[in-house]
Amino acid sequence: MDYFEELNKDYRFKEGFHTCINCGTCTAVCPAAEFYKYDPRKIVSIVQTRDNGKIESLLKSDTIWYCGECMSCVTRCPRKNGPGLVIMALRDLSIRLGFFTESEKGRQIYPLTKVLNGNVLNYGYCVHPATFAYKDHPESGPVFEWALDHKEQVYARLGANYRGKGPGALRKIPQEDLDELKAIYDVTGGTERLELVEKHSRAKAKEMGMTMEEYAEYTFTHCSTGHFNNE
Amino acid sequence: MIYQGKQRIWSDYQKDIPADGWFYVRSCIRQNFFPASEKYFLAICRDLLGHDIYETEHHTTCGGIAYHSDTIPQETAMTIVARQFALMKEAGYKNLVTSCITSFGNYTEILETWREYPELEARIRENLWKATRREFDKPEYVAHASDLVYKYRSEIAERARFRLVDKETGLPLRIVEHIGCHYSKMFPHKGIGGAEYPCVLSGMVESWGGEVVDYPERRHCCGFGFRQYLVKANRGYSVSNTHKKFESMEPYHPDAIITNCPGCPYFLDRWQYVIAEQTGKTYGRDGFGIPVFTYEELAGLVLGYDPWDLGLQLHQVAVEPLLDKIGIEYDPSAKYLGVNKEDLLKPQMPTVLKCC
Incomplete structure (x- = not known):
């Protein structure tokens, strides 16, 4: 497979990749480059070589997963490139080819896919109090631990319509609307994507000698040394 | 001369925000952590100041967080947004106001991409029809909720x-x-x-x-x-x-x-x-x-x-x-x-x- 040609079919790549002059402006403003061993200039430069072997190494690396997709680079590139958009296309291809399980940061796609799309398909939104556990989010602070312990009362106090009928914040989304979201996933490749991530993650979990529960927990929590600039 | 030049440059940064007639969509994150903010956006802009802002219970996420976490294909995200546009059309509204910056960026990116690649817009119309039997019109204007508060700040x-x-x-x-x-x-x-x-x-x-x-x-x-x-x-x-x-x-x-x-x-x-x-x-x-x-x-x-x-x-x-x-x-x-x-x-x- 010619990876560059494959990337070039992605609309984000078409928009975000033009000739790069290697000025490094993207790297200078990048919040990820400040802390991670990450350099968007080098990534665009590698893609620009159209070298299949080098692009494959990128697709299997931690590097492409360091970006936070803030798109600060889009504003500043003097040639109207969007390294953040190139990253989105690289990540998409890495997932489609199953290469994402080759890197620690890539493997995190498994818990992300499960949680976010579980929320979308079951609750109609990407984030929901029903699945936001304090043990996974101690940074949310004692105030949010309290709020989650009393969520029906707290959300009612603050004017939300928690799990209620009709409009309002945190309402229960009618089943027919959730069914439409599922149908959209089925028609547009969303469901196929979830199955693909599951399949490749299962194979990797087996290779690592873990159950899927252990794999989900491990990929969600484990951070090896060596990702950050100061390590 | 310099003053006029500056005026011209500044005019590029202005937005002519419509006064009224908004289809409102909520935020995945704001609902969870700042539910009262969404309540008071409506209480201030709709109930106190009397502007026309409509919400239907049938709208959902735009999928923006799932999309920017790279967990769904671009076409899935686009078709979810197309469904929001269809609900707006069915409710008789032409301007969309969203409670989330990621959504605002997502809606804008999608509309700009469709403008450049009309064949993609056509495919999304087809996807939406197949999945939901709905049809959409693109909004005449997309605002972030803060744009409205800015407009009404005085x-x-x-x-x-x-x-x-x-x-x-x-x-x-x-x-x-x-x-x-x-x-x-x-x-x-x-x-x-x-x-x-x-x-x-x-x-x-x-x-x-x-x-x-x-x-x-x-x-x-x-x-x-x-x-x-x-x-x-x-x-x-x-x-x-x-x-x-x-x-x-x-x-x-x-x-x-x-x-x-x-x-x-x-x-x-x-x-x-x-x-x-x-x-x-x-x-x-x-x-x-x-x-x-x-x-x-x-x-x-x-x-x-x-x-x-x-x-x-x-x-x-x-x-x-x-x-x-x-x-x-x-x-x-x-x-x-x-x-x-x-x-x-x-x-x-x-x-x-x-x-x-």
């Missing part, structure tokens, strides 16, 4: 009970504004003031009596980074970026922070708590943090709504020192009560960060 100022002023000295409060990356970094011409001179929040602050603080990392990301916060193993990225901003703003002694995006106030508030607990450092006075507000909360405060009705008890950084400074009355004993004054006990206090 109407709010006319009704204000309080101003963003120190009641003792009479001096304006010093406010940091944080725009949020996806508001205007991707498509600068879609944000009020663009990426260079964003004034959606500074316009509110100045209209309500405050003074905007300029500082070196004013435009730096809060550190959300989607997967960089959502995955526990990556949160070093998130807190490090927030830390960079606070170190940069600290010498300017801000009284408060106003935010645009639903995620940013959560991160700027909660990472102050984490930094305090981990390092012992606090950025406000006397061991407190710098309080962080949504624009709806700040609008609500100047209009005189009860701070606990506005949901300020869900902040980890205490807001009381700022309320005292402005002279806003509040009942400390009512802070953590439920509906009908139901006793819900109280959260534990952090070890380092001073709270009330």
Whole structure:
């Protein structure tokens, strides 16, 4: 497979990749480059070589997963490139080819896919109090631990319509609307994507000698040394 | 000549926001962490100021967080958005207002992509029809909810009970504004003031009596980074970026922070708590943090709504020192009560960060 040609079919790549002059402006403003061993200039430069072997190494690396997709680079590139958009296309291809399980940061796609799309398909939104556990989010602070312990009362106090009928914040989304979201996933490749991530993650979990529960927990929590600039 | 040139340049950064007729869509994050902000957006703009803003129970996420966490294909995200547009058309509206910056960026990106690649728009129409038997019209205008508050800022100022002023000295409060990356970094011409001179929040602050603080990392990301916060193993990225901003703003002694995006106030508030607990450092006075507000909360405060009705008890950084400074009355004993004054006990206090 010619990876560059494959990337070039992605609309984000078409928009975000033009000739790069290697000025490094993207790297200078990048919040990820400040802390991670990450350099968007080098990534665009590698893609620009159209070298299949080098692009494959990128697709299997931690590097492409360091970006936070803030798109600060889009504003500043003097040639109207969007390294953040190139990253989105690289990540998409890495997932489609199953290469994402080759890197620690890539493997995190498994818990992300499960949680976010579980929320979308079951609750109609990407984030929901029903699945936001304090043990996974101690940074949310004692105030949010309290709020989650009393969520029906707290959300009612603050004017939300928690799990209620009709409009309002945190309402229960009618089943027919959730069914439409599922149908959209089925028609547009969303469901196929979830199955693909599951399949490749299962194979990797087996290779690592873990159950899927252990794999989900491990990929969600484990951070090896060596990702950050100061390590 | 120079003046006219500047006027022309400035005109590129203006947005001609329609006065009325809005189809409203909620935010995944704002609902969870700042539900009262969404309530008061409608209470202020629709009920108090009388503007036409409509919500249907049938709308959903735009899929933006799942999309920017790279967990769904672009066509899935586009078709979810197309469904929102179909609901807007069915309700008879032409302007869409969203409560989320990621959504605002997502809607804008999708419309701009379709403009450039009409064949993709055609495919999404087909997808939506196959999946839901719905058809959509593209909105004539997409606004972020803060665009409307900005547009109505003078109407709010006319009704204000309080101003963003120190009641003792009479001096304006010093406010940091944080725009949020996806508001205007991707498509600068879609944000009020663009990426260079964003004034959606500074316009509110100045209209309500405050003074905007300029500082070196004013435009730096809060550190959300989607997967960089959502995955526990990556949160070093998130807190490090927030830390960079606070170190940069600290010498300017801000009284408060106003935010645009639903995620940013959560991160700027909660990472102050984490930094305090981990390092012992606090950025406000006397061991407190710098309080962080949504624009709806700040609008609500100047209009005189009860701070606990506005949901300020869900902040980890205490807001009381700022309320005292402005002279806003509040009942400390009512802070953590439920509906009908139901006793819900109280959260534990952090070890380092001073709270009330």
